[in-house]
Amino acid sequence: MPDSTLEAMAKNHSFWQHQYGPYTANKSLPTGHYQADIVIVGGGFTGLTAAREIMRDSPDKHVMVLEANEIGFGASGRNGGFNMTLFGMEPETTIMRWGKQKTKEAQRYMQQAVAYVNNLIENEKLDSDYEHTGMWRVAYTNSQEKRLKKTYALLTDIAKPNSYEFYDQHMVRKKLNAPQIKSAIYEPETGILDPCKHVRALKQLAEDAGTNIYENTPVIDIRKSINGTIIKTHHAQIKAKKVILATNAWSHTLPGPKKIQNRQRPAWTYQIVSEPLTKEEWKTLGWQDRMSIEDNRQFVHYLRITTCGRITIGGGDIGYEYGKDMNKWHDPKIWRALEAHFRWLFPTLKHKKFDCQWGGAVSVNFDMTPEIGFIGDENIIYSNGCIGHGVSLTQLNGRLIADLALGIDSELSRFWIVNRNAVPVPPGNLLPYLGVKAVVGVLKGVDWYEERGKIDR
Numbered sequence: 001m002p003d004s005t006l007e008a009m010a011k012n013h014s015f016w017q018h019q020y021g022p023y024t025a026n027k028s029l030p031t032g033h034y035q036a037d038i039v040i041v042g043g044g045f046t047g048l049t050a051a052r053e054i055m056r057d058s059p060d061k062h063v064m065v066l067e068a069n070e071i072g073f074g075a076s077g078r079n080g081g082f083n084m085t086l087f088g089m090e091p092e093t094t095i096m097r098w099g100k101q102k103t104k105e106a107q108r109y110m111q112q113a114v115a116y117v118n119n120l121i122e123n124e125k126l127d128s129d130y131e132h133t134g135m136w137r138v139a140y141t142n143s144q145e146k147r148l149k150k151t152y153a154l155l156t157d158i159a160k161p162n163s164y165e166f167y168d169q170h171m172v173r174k175k176l177n178a179p180q181i182k183s184a185i186y187e188p189e190t191g192i193l194d195p196c197k198h199v200r201a202l203k204q205l206a207e208d209a210g211t212n213i214y215e216n217t218p219v220i221d222i223r224k225s226i227n228g229t230i231i232k233t234h235h236a237q238i239k240a241k242k243v244i245l246a247t248n249a250w251s252h253t254l255p256g257p258k259k260i261q262n263r264q265r266p267a268w269t270y271q272i273v274s275e276p277l278t279k280e281e282w283k284t285l286g287w288q289d290r291m292s293i294e295d296n297r298q299f300v301h302y303l304r305i306t307t308c309g310r311i312t313i314g315g316g317d318i319g320y321e322y323g324k325d326m327n328k329w330h331d332p333k334i335w336r337a338l339e340a341h342f343r344w345l346f347p348t349l350k351h352k353k354f355d356c357q358w359g360g361a362v363s364v365n366f367d368m369t370p371e372i373g374f375i376g377d378e379n380i381i382y383s384n385g386c387i388g389h390g391v392s393l394t395q396l397n398g399r400l401i402a403d404l405a406l407g408i409d410s411e412l413s414r415f416w417i418v419n420r421n422a423v424p425v426p427p428g429n430l431l432p433y434l435g436v437k438a439v440v441g442v443l444k445g446v447d448w449y450e451e452r453g454k455i456d457r
Helices: 005-010 015-020 045-057 091-098 100-124 142-158 169-175 195-208 248-253 279-285 332-345 390-406 430-451
Strands: 032-041 063-066 135-139 165-167 183-187 212-214 219-225 228-233 236-245 265-274 292-295 301-305 311-315 354-364 371-374 380-384
Touching: 005 015, 005 354, 015 195, 015 354, 032 045, 032 228, 045 063, 045 195, 045 390, 091 100, 091 142, 100 142, 100 195, 100 390, 135 142, 142 183, 142 430, 165 169, 169 183, 195 212, 219 236, 236 390, 248 265, 248 354, 248 380, 265 332, 301 332, 311 332, 332 354, 371 390, 380 390
Parallel strands: 032 063, 032 236, 063 212, 135 292, 236 380
Antiparallel strands: 135 183, 165 183, 219 228, 228 236, 265 311, 265 354, 292 301, 301 311, 371 380
């Protein structure tokens, strides 16, 4: 039987891990010296997808995946499960930083990423609880609605036709009893999944393709050597021709190459899940279309329905960590704020209790743009900067990284985020701390200004 929710929280497990029930991890890498064509550090969406795609293209390769915990413990097993097209932050941010043409290319990449995940689940018949139900991006106030309309105009300009619809409040209320929502952008070609089920299904696909996966095998050193790279664990050493660092939010904790340590920092996001709703509550609430929801605040809230009849809500605020402890799993203050927002948004559900709360880290870099790059030569590849929107992004990135690792010149491998001119994180803790405080202060100020007098919690 699965642990109780209190036991799951004590283990820093997500609701999805708790729901999964008993899981038997692969054995850790045994003591010894090894050689491999490709070693992948990190067994999440990125690493497992890259492993499978490499083995499908080159079944003669010896590919090893080293996961520091168990598959599903990291972001890939605790996120909201949104198969969505958002690239980094809002498209306005991408245009301001990179221009309209690259923003169009990013939008096309993300729509391809959503289709990649959907097709993989269908073709491989994965038990991922996938629902291709679409997504709403919503506004609560007049100021937010004004900005939402501008976003809609931009999205319809850069995306393929019929990718988005705009719903006024009349249309919103036909589909959901949430009187605080003034309007929404509806994006039909998106979906939701159970992230823990999905990442463990990806593990099986990678193993079926011939990948060797070792869990509970943290890497303690990475060093370049003649004709390869040396990867050390507590009990073993591997000489690899190529290395893929698929650790995302944990990348700054990796030993060895300094470049990977200054590409990003983790931001912690938190979620809660309600007790199951009754049939009458669902009938009163509406939400028959089962679309996911994200508001257009600067510090977004994201909501969705589970297959077991609950509602999850996350976001609203973040935790930030400057060192390498990676230990901000719990934040009761943010959990309470999420409960308050839920009750404000759904007044017919004010009485509902919340069974489980959890947190997890997402990868954020200084220019708020996903990045794939090389360290030294092209034999060490890294990926980070999903900004909390990585379910589809990281999986297509895995296919892209497979092309890079195999030397395949493809449309994917030429995507402009590869080896782009990224802004590194400043050294030490003081400058990142000041920078984060400044950015967070500005973003919270925008939310306060747009919601002043309108949202009372």
